[in-house]
Amino acid sequence: MTTPSSSTTDPVLSVRDLTIRFKARGRETPVVHGIDFDIHGGETLALVGESGSGKSVTSFALMRLLPDARHCTIEGQVNIGGVNLLELTERKMTSVRGPKIAMIFQEPLTSLNPVHRVGDQIAEAIRYHRKMTRAQIRDRVLELLTLVGIPDPERRMSAYPGAMSGGMRQRVVIAMALALEPDLLIADEPTTALDVTVQAQILELLRDIQNRTGMAMLFITHDFGVVAEIADRVMVMYSGRIVEEGRLEDVLTQPRMPYTQGLLSSVPRLEDAGLRTGALGTIEGFVPTAGNLPDGCSFHPRCPHARPGVCDTAMPALEPHGRPDHPVRCLRIEDIAASDMEDLSV
């Protein structure tokens, strides 16, 4: 079930029935259960979830960065430009990473080699894929460093990653990711390790680059504040399944899934600062571990609206329930919709 986007063009990325299982001690544990989504050019889709929801595993699967078939199996389709990435050889995949799809991570240091100058590292990515002269590559590196807002790029290109701050390193990583003008950028919690002021700068940079290049972006985060800054559409993930999907405004102001409602009510708000608004909303219990999912809806043991005999028997499907652009995975949606949400709007 996917949401028709406002755009009528073909999606840049189209994921169908993506299922990921980890193998350990002869047992297979599903961690992602058949998810579907599309991302169009120029669009940012935020994938939101707590730890253990499967959001990072999903992004790694799209990049084919998961361990080999002995340790995990991936089924379904990841289509980019009419090609299913899951069927490519590792060699072919190498030529897709970079020009088609690129990724940035939470900790920029893991993507940078500490013993090489940052300019050389960006140049390396270009040289591998493009036939360009040294001078052309150098110009391109300078252009990229300027694009990501690194001051004094001429000098910075010969700096080592260790000599840069976290924010600067993340900018370099973004420059590397953008070097080959990918159609899709996957950003896995790229600002989580940064200070708020630097985070604000990086988010603005990503928005700005997207406006200029029209690339699609899959933004993975646990932070609804960041989601509000960057996303056009939001998917909420819980226990390896998408439980709600919709436009940013709809999800933030009229969340339909009790899980999303719980998450949003547990975030302290700046506008309530110092007002002693009482206890924050909470979600009881824990995220279940993959392999120990409860019967029925995975969220029902923690759900304030759960009904025995209904929610613990069948896994609900991700369905529109009257709003085609805002599907939700909840059996009791009609019963709880009326009472609950109008006062959430801001």
Next chain:
Amino acid sequence: MSTLIEAVDLKQHYPVRQGLLGRQTAAVKAVDGVNLRIHRGEVLGLVGESGSGKSTLGRNLMMMERPTSGAVLYEGSDLAGRSHKALHPYRRKMQMVFQDPFSSLNPRMTVEDSLTMPLRFHQPELSAAQRRDAAAETLERVGLPRSMITRYPHEFSGGQRQRIGIARGLIVRPEFMVADEPVSALDVSVQAQVLNLFSEIRESLGLTLLFVTHDLAVVGHIADRVAVMYLGQIMEIAPTRALFTAPKHPYTETLLSAAPQPTVGARGARIPMKGEPPSPLSPPSGCVFRTRCSHATPECDAAHPELRSRAPGHLSACIRDDISLVPAVSDRPTSPRRKQSA
């Protein structure tokens, strides 16, 4: 309100040594001349970015690290000059909750061992059974069942471990607690549970709390007053609502405007912050914030702004009284109340 603990011109400088002979070539001024009073029974939020020295200040107050100079007065008596032994009676009054729930509990100790440990040293008169009872009681206090007392840390989730960490602090019935980023490592929904627990215990136990965090929304929720730190110095200190609705320091203004909020339409309206925090090894001369400040004037190069009273209980270390800053929150009475799920 009486002062429980006070920092007087507190400094923590770390020498940077270089060369064969290890000569001191510079110093990182993690805490650089902080004056701060914490009132009995209040929650003081201490916010700042990484490298601001907020954690070091917390550790200094706890005498976990001895300050380079300055005094820490606990009910008027100085702790900084005291020997290990002379500090012992104060250890019971001051406790700490750590950021990382995975490293703050000994993996080879049961919850019981971890919780009873403080009692061994502070109430040696208790029998093993009494200690065990006290531990079980405290465990219930933080919302975990008594029966879990025989478990090892690896059997708990991050949020549960943080509760155990809080219980270990509470078991000696301290007056003062420093919580160093206690919810930063937790998932959103668990973070709310732990914050609620903090609100609840400070209320019921009359605890004085220094809540160190980088998260403005969290501090706005939990604190009565907020101190904002930058490069080892306090920039502004004010009652929480006043800080959010009428900031008096440009750094606070920038910090507030950068905080991401899960609301529609917040996007983009930012006060630009130039560059990144300077290295604490070579802080700017004059006002330490001037290199990133959008209101800086030539006078700021030479000024050493002290904290000055700008409104009742509202101090700011900025020489410019003439600027009007943009608040993060307009001071209308309240936002629409959010629903609290069960």
Next chain:
Amino acid sequence: MSAISDAPARRPSPLRVFTGPRMRKFMRHRLAMLGLIMIVGLTLTCFFGPYLLPYDELYIDLRARFSPPLTENHILGTDPLGRDIAARLFSAGQISLTVGFTAMVLSTLIGTVIGLVAGYFGGWTRTGLMRIVDAFLSFPSIFLMLTLAAFLQPSPTMITLIIAVTSWMEVARIVEAEVRGQASRDFTAAARMIGAPHWWIMLREILPNVTGPIIVAATLTVARAILLEAYISFLGYGIQPPLPSWGNMLNNAQQYLESAPWLAIVPGVAITMAVTSFNFIGDGLRDALDARSVK
């Protein structure tokens, strides 16, 4: 992280190192299990074997000199004086294994204490202690041992002490590194904040967290100690005849290598078995106990 039920759990044994997934991991390590079986077999044979033999290790039967293995009652043959090699091998094994084990216990003790103190206190304490470790390490231990052995009465006790004194540095280094890691963790800080004394933090908080690497190092130290003992005894500075040890049995065998090769082969095989077994066990324990390899 798994959510857990309220049911009271059974209290795990204090020796949690040896239970659960770690134990299973060790059991799955085939070479380590083989090593364990060989060592247990070797030890039992050495200590109880002599009761099953018709001769003791000092009984001289000149009529049966140089009997090859499997002659009459001499399963492993006899030496140039007609003494039963099996009896000598077992009796030598008792000494060699005891020396190896005791030296291991002593050197592990020394190394653990020094490593614990150096790693916990850090600063100048660490610098001083670790420079001592470096000094010991930089001295070629064989020469040190030979020098010591030449001046001191080479009794088994003395040999044990000499080996212990020259082989604790490895353990000290390992323990120091591990302790330094643990001492920087928040639970140690929490204990300090409580006002727990240093000895308590070292012994109760930190030591239980570094037992794994210590056990691994200790196992490998046994292997080394056995080898060292054989080495100095072979050179004639160790256990002195008529007391047999695997090393001096080899020494005696030198001149008969062509005429009576079993004289060298028998103790040689015993030494190889003991040393490789301990090394296998050490490898297995490392895989099973090492914090980095345990999930």
